[in-house]
Amino acid sequence: MSGRSLGALTLATTLLLAAPPGRAADPEPSKAAPKGESWTLDSSNWQDGKDVLPESVVKRLQAGDYWFNVVSVDATRFHHNYSQAFWDATDKNAGKYDLDAKTCGLKDKATGKIPDFVFGLPFPTIDKSDAQAGCKIAWNFTMAGAMGGGGGATFTLNGVDTSGQFRRIKAFIHSRGFQGRHFGPLAEDNPEHLAGEGLSGAIEPQDVEGVSQLTKRYWDWESQDAIWAYVPSTRRARRVNAASRSDPVAGLDIFADDLNCYAGKVEYYQWKLIGEQEILAPLLQPYPFPMRSVSPTRQLIDTPYMPAGYEVPNRRGVPWWIQDHLVFVKRPVWVVEGQSSDPYYNFGKVIMYFDKEMYRIYWKLVHNRGGEYFYTAMCGYHFVKNDETFSAVFPNLVVGVNDKTNRAALGGRFQSSFLEQHWDPSYFSLRTITHMTD
Amino acid sequence: MSRAVMTARGTLVLVGVLVSLAGYLWVAEVGRRTPLRASAPVEPAPLLAVPPAAVARVEVEEGTVHLVAIRRGGGWSDAEGRPWPRDAVADLLESLGTIRPVMTVDPDPTDPADYGFGPDAVRIRLLAPDGRPLLALDVGERNPAWTGLYARRTGSREVMLVGALLHWELEKLQAKAPEP
Numbered sequence: 001m002s003g004r005s006l007g008a009l010t011l012a013t014t015l016l017l018a019a020p021p022g023r024a025a026d027p028e029p030s031k032a033a034p035k036g037e038s039w040t041l042d043s044s045n046w047q048d049g050k051d052v053l054p055e056s057v058v059k060r061l062q063a064g065d066y067w068f069n070v071v072s073v074d075a076t077r078f079h080h081n082y083s084q085a086f087w088d089a090t091d092k093n094a095g096k097y098d099l100d101a102k103t104c105g106l107k108d109k110a111t112g113k114i115p116d117f118v119f120g121l122p123f124p125t126i127d128k129s130d131a132q133a134g135c136k137i138a139w140n141f142t143m144a145g146a147m148g149g150g151g152g153a154t155f156t157l158n159g160v161d162t163s164g165q166f167r168r169i170k171a172f173i174h175s176r177g178f179q180g181r182h183f184g185p186l187a188e189d190n191p192e193h194l195a196g197e198g199l200s201g202a203i204e205p206q207d208v209e210g211v212s213q214l215t216k217r218y219w220d221w222e223s224q225d226a227i228w229a230y231v232p233s234t235r236r237a238r239r240v241n242a243a244s245r246s247d248p249v250a251g252l253d254i255f256a257d258d259l260n261c262y263a264g265k266v267e268y269y270q271w272k273l274i275g276e277q278e279i280l281a282p283l284l285q286p287y288p289f290p291m292r293s294v295s296p297t298r299q300l301i302d303t304p305y306m307p308a309g310y311e312v313p314n315r316r317g318v319p320w321w322i323q324d325h326l327v328f329v330k331r332p333v334w335v336v337e338g339q340s341s342d343p344y345y346n347f348g349k350v351i352m353y354f355d356k357e358m359y360r361i362y363w364k365l366v367h368n369r370g371g372e373y374f375y376t377a378m379c380g381y382h383f384v385k386n387d388e389t390f391s392a393v394f395p396n397l398v399v400g401v402n403d404k405t406n407r408a409a410l411g412g413r414f415q416s417s418f419l420e421q422h423w424d425p426s427y428f429s430l431r432t433i434t435h436m437t438d
Numbered sequence: 439m440s441r442a443v444m445t446a447r448g449t450l451v452l453v454g455v456l457v458s459l460a461g462y463l464w465v466a467e468v469g470r471r472t473p474l475r476a477s478a479p480v481e482p483a484p485l486l487a488v489p490p491a492a493v494a495r496v497e498v499e500e501g502t503v504h505l506v507a508i509r510r511g512g513g514w515s516d517a518e519g520r521p522w523p524r525d526a527v528a529d530l531l532e533s534l535g536t537i538r539p540v541m542t543v544d545p546d547p548t549d550p551a552d553y554g555f556g557p558d559a560v561r562i563r564l565l566a567p568d569g570r571p572l573l574a575l576d577v578g579e580r581n582p583a584w585t586g587l588y589a590r591r592t593g594s595r596e597v598m599l600v601g602a603l604l605h606w607e608l609e610k611l612q613a614k615a616p617e618p
Contacts, residue, residue, distance in 0.1 A: 349606075367602070369536075370540060371533065372585045373586070403585060
């Protein structure tokens, strides 16, 4: 596994996970989804899916490769998957922010500069006729994902083809976010003026153990992410280009930019709102999981494993299709195009489906720079919340499918994750990644 | 027991043979080599070889649907003067300016309908302000993996594969066509 590709996963998580400072609420029993209407969408009724799934997915639905356990949700309760604190802050953000015309960077209207700290959706209302609507949607996505603050998980990457799994990598990812988190800015200094930072490393198999990466994302409009990759055999950490997020991770059909379906800085892409529709959103469960405190600064979240077809007998569909613990909820989405102007970035036009309320990307379709479509990523999530003071949304699944090679990769599917409010100040450093295998 | 003896004359003969062989190699092999030069990879031209700003009229025909966009002032309107939404036409032109043929699939197909070049094919015509055609393209079916579309320049039999981004842009254009 290349260090840079694994490590590039890190930063996105940085801006996702959160730590409730010193006020971990007592866990409540998990509330099961209310018994509502649920039905199966498969090849026998594929027509019901043609308006709520991307075309490339409908094709596989029709062929029997995929099937969907569709559940209905209570819209109000789903809205409250995010804390009331988050929604109150979102309301207060109305009219407060603008965009830098040149870079699409977030701007505080009062100062004309990048804001010191943002919490909640910066743009509570999106005007479809606004030429900058796409960029505003991307900022809402970024800040919704950042509400958690910081944490980590150990996860697997599985390369799967039509005959089954051909490669498995176990890795971990840790992150800390400075922007977008509940309870305001961190008490720790932020001398590098970061939006977030992250660290990732491979654990298995042995030949990639210790390959690791450090990523720092600057809170400004112009800077590229600073990424360092470390390979134990060379005992050197070297700086890699931020565009490596579009390189395949460890030769698998998955990319660092697949985390949350987009893992770059908002400023990296040109964004364009194309339309709106409904889509089937992949979720571990429709409503939040509880968290439990294991230390004054750390909370754990237990989640069920999502077995794929290659792992179970009598599977339905292709070997990479998730068989259990995955539901699909019909959600209203913005359809947005994104395109990087970086000549080293491998993707051409990317089409993404953003939840109009929760601002998660559920699906993305990727063209290469020559205009060939080649890849669809399905991005699944789960929510975490104990009370109305704190919530977080975790990316827990990526199913990346290369339709050109008819292969796929699964990322995530962790059974345990954590939120951390107080990392050792020296943890996110070159010293950590270069001494991981000592 | 005999003893091999190398004489001066024998040595001279061997040296002569060696010089002759070296000379032959120099003249026959090394001398024929052309110097190595780095050559840039040859990339096929994009479907639209002129800047999008040079296009004054766009026509897209699919079955009974006939879309027209005429550049007027700073925007686009249809044949009846109804405006096209912002970016709808510009996106298509921009993509046509970046999409390049991926490969030639069939230089001379026996039955072009196999590739979708029947009555239902999409026909794209782009015209300059003076009416000169800038691009005339027939667009057929998607390839089996849906990564691309079969296309051919109008009047040519050669079938190309072009990126499926063109399909996305055509769908966008049709969805955003001015309401009659």
